[in-house]
Each structure stands twice: as C-alpha cells, then as structure tokens.
Amino acid sequence: MPTQKTKAKSAPDSLSFEFGRVCLYYSILPFYEIAHMSEKDPAASSHTYLNHDSYHAEGAASPPIYQTSLFTFGSYEEMEVRFKGQSDRALYSRIDNPTVTALLQKLCLLEGGEKALAFSSGIAAISNAVLGLIRTGDHIVCVNHCYPDTYRLLQLVCTRFGVTTEFVNGSDTAAVAKALPGARILYLESPTSWLFQEQDLRALAQLAQTHGVVSLVDNSWASPIYQQPLAAGIDLVVHSATKYISGHSDVVAGALVGRADLINHLSAETAAYLGAKLSAHEASLLLRGLRTLPLRMERVHLSGLTLAKQLSDHSSVKHVNHPGLRVNPHSHLTGYGGLFSFEAGDALDIPRFCNALEFFKLGVSWGGHESLVMPAEISIGQAGSCSAAVDFGVSPRLIRLYVGLEDVSDLWEDLERALFAASPHG
Numbered sequence: 001m002p003t004q005k006t007k008a009k010s011a012p013d014s015l016s017f018e019f020g021r022v023c024l025y026y027s028i029l030p031f032y033e034i035a036h037m038s039e040k041d042p043a044a045s046s047h048t049y050l051n052h053d054s055y056h057a058e059g060a061a062s063p064p065i066y067q068t069s070l071f072t073f074g075s076y077e078e079m080e081v082r083f084k085g086q087s088d089r090a091l092y093s094r095i096d097n098p099t100v101t102a103l104l105q106k107l108c109l110l111e112g113g114e115k116a117l118a119f120s121s122g123i124a125a126i127s128n129a130v131l132g133l134i135r136t137g138d139h140i141v142c143v144n145h146c147y148p149d150t151y152r153l154l155q156l157v158c159t160r161f162g163v164t165t166e167f168v169n170g171s172d173t174a175a176v177a178k179a180l181p182g183a184r185i186l187y188l189e190s191p192t193s194w195l196f197q198e199q200d201l202r203a204l205a206q207l208a209q210t211h212g213v214v215s216l217v218d219n220s221w222a223s224p225i226y227q228q229p230l231a232a233g234i235d236l237v238v239h240s241a242t243k244y245i246s247g248h249s250d251v252v253a254g255a256l257v258g259r260a261d262l263i264n265h266l267s268a269e270t271a272a273y274l275g276a277k278l279s280a281h282e283a284s285l286l287l288r289g290l291r292t293l294p295l296r297m298e299r300v301h302l303s304g305l306t307l308a309k310q311l312s313d314h315s316s317v318k319h320v321n322h323p324g325l326r327v328n329p330h331s332h333l334t335g336y337g338g339l340f341s342f343e344a345g346d347a348l349d350i351p352r353f354c355n356a357l358e359f360f361k362l363g364v365s366w367g368g369h370e371s372l373v374m375p376a377e378i379s380i381g382q383a384g385s386c387s388a389a390v391d392f393g394v395s396p397r398l399i400r401l402y403v404g405l406e407d408v409s410d411l412w413e414d415l416e417r418a419l420f421a422a423s424p425h426g
C-alpha cells in the first residue's frame, strides 16, 4: 500500500490520464483553458467549469446518462487492448461509466485532487477508504466527534480485524501529534459533527507526512467551495455527496478525492470488490447539483451565520456552536456551511420547540434545500452502546439546525415563534 507522498501535481496536469476516457464523449478543451488562465482566481474558474459541458453529440447541454451495465467492443483486438490496460474505454458500470467519469472530473477540479472515486453513499466512500488502507494489527487516529457511523465503522467493524482506533480532540494538535507515531490513518472531520470544532489541517497534514501516516478529511460540511484540505497537504478528502453536492435531498452518494497513487490503490484493491459504486443516473443528478453548488453555498453561508448570531443573543439559548462565531487563527474555512447546533436554555421544552417549528422539519441529514431540526436527545437515546456523542459527552440539550434555501427572515420568525412557544411563558 502506498504511504509515501508523491510530488503534488496541479489538478489539470494530473487529470490528463482520466481525461483521455472522457474525451471520447465530451469536448473538455475549454476546461483546460480555464484552469490555465493564471491571472484568474482558480477557484472561481472551477465554478465556471461546473456549468460547461461541451457535449457534442446532438448538441446536448447536459451529459447523457449512460444507463447501461456494460459496454461492448467492435472486435476481439479492441477488447484485448482494453483488458491489457492500454485503452481507457468503459468496460462495465461497476468499474467505470462515462457519466460517473464526468462527475469525477469535476470533483477533482473543485477539490484540486489528482483522482477521484464515486460511491453509492458517503459511508461507502469512508468504509472503502478505511478498509482499503488498513492491515490486521494497524492503528488509526481519529477525531473524537466524528460522524456517528464513522465511529461505529471504526469501533464495531475495524476492531473485528484487529485494527484499533484512538479518538482524540482534533483541535488539540499536540494531542494528535502524541497519538500519531505508528498509526496507519489519521482520520479528520473538520468541523466535527454536533460541536463543529475545526482542526488545523495544515499542521496535522504535516505531522501525518512526517510519521508516514495517510491523512483523510471528511469535507462534507464545508464542501470544496469553502475548504480545500488537499491544498493544505491532506492526502484524501471524503464527501457525503448526499449533502451539498447533491443539494436537493434526492440522492444518497459519496466520493473520495485525492492523491492518484492512493486512489489507484483503493480502486484496484478494494472498491471494485466492495462494489458500492455510484450509478450513472445518480451521477447525473450530482452533476446537476454541482452546477448550483457555489450559489447554494453562498446562501446557506449567509443565512446560517445570520441565524447563529441571532440565536446566540436569544434568552432561551445558552450557547451556539458555529465556527463563524469563534476566533480561530488556524481555520481553513473561507465560508460556512448551514449546519450548526445550539444548547437550549434550562427552561426550554425541546419537544415543544421542535413541534412548534413550521419550516424547520424534524429530520436527519442536511445539505438540501429544506431547513431541518435534529434534537440530540433523540439521537443519543437511540444510539445504543456505541456512540461518539455519548462517549465524548454531547449534551442532550443540544439542538442541531440545518439552514436551507428558504428566506432567512421567514426562518428567523419560525425560530422565534417556536422558542417562545416552548418557553414557560409560551
């Protein structure tokens, strides 16, 4: 398994191999040109790229959905060349599909990654990465307030193969440094679930490199629009594409983006056999979601921050957990997602508050168009014996809000009304 970092390449150069395959279907020359305009902001240019698919056949404005399980060959020789690995022609949709490949190109450009893989869920991307990198007897270092099912994967599945995990406060760089020697993977999620604590990605990436540890960040919360872990030296980025990349609450999907040697290793040695790959139809929905990702992120950034500030001044609220309300000199965020939490004041009746809300629907997940509320006491109550929230002390008085695309003043009125209804005077 590769552990040494290869020299970082610029995204467009390193994508040239993958581009070959897609060139069969799309004209991608404009993307190269955009990426090479050095006087332009590369991030802004990659957003332009999200809205340009110069697909030639019939002048289609959107990439076609290759709804096929397999791709046939015109001759024995053509098939033989593909099997020898001398052609990039698509073979079988569990391995490669042109619609999925079009999505991977865009994810690589957005994250500044060399290569990418797409999966049928975010947790499939996480489990493929972790299971593909570990060997019996390995050790993992992971942030303590990680996504609950990541915690369960590490605690319930990896331990069965003799792989142990030490959970650390990721905001404490010295604590991570102490835990790292001898580890195989450094698993980060910045900001974390429930408490939204950031990690110093650049410092931790450097530490991981020094110790020959593969670093991986769950970047679902910020999306590639507001955080670029690979540019900070992190090896792999994972996404629950179910969230902002889809953006419409109609897809469950995941992605891994990063170093080509690691992605090649995971592709050849794990992903093909675990089989949780993304379908062409869902890849097409994600390509649609990506077109509006920068616009939607701008909206949830502004609305989320506005509501977090207003809540922090409210008498029924003890404390708000939002990275935008903290001073953090090591922050890598250039903007904020719409997900944050607050601790209810002692007098607030949490069930009454949730039931009084009109626009914030009770629901898990986040990243779509609709605002959501998730009380920690329900989540913790159902968590069973393996819960990061229980083990690392998330308060049952915590309420998580996801601020969607609705009008922010309607959302504030909704929150104010529900806070009043759930207070002793309500």
Ligand SMILES: Cc1ncc(COP(=O)(O)O)c(C=O)c1O
Residues within 6 Å of the ligand: 121, 122, 123, 124, 147, 189, 193, 218, 220, 221, 239, 240, 241, 242, 243, 252, 253, 254, 365, 366
């Ligand atoms: C931060 C984070 N990572 C990963 C996941 C898992 O993604 P999925 O539900 O797409 O499997 C989630 C799901 O809520 C999440 O919140």
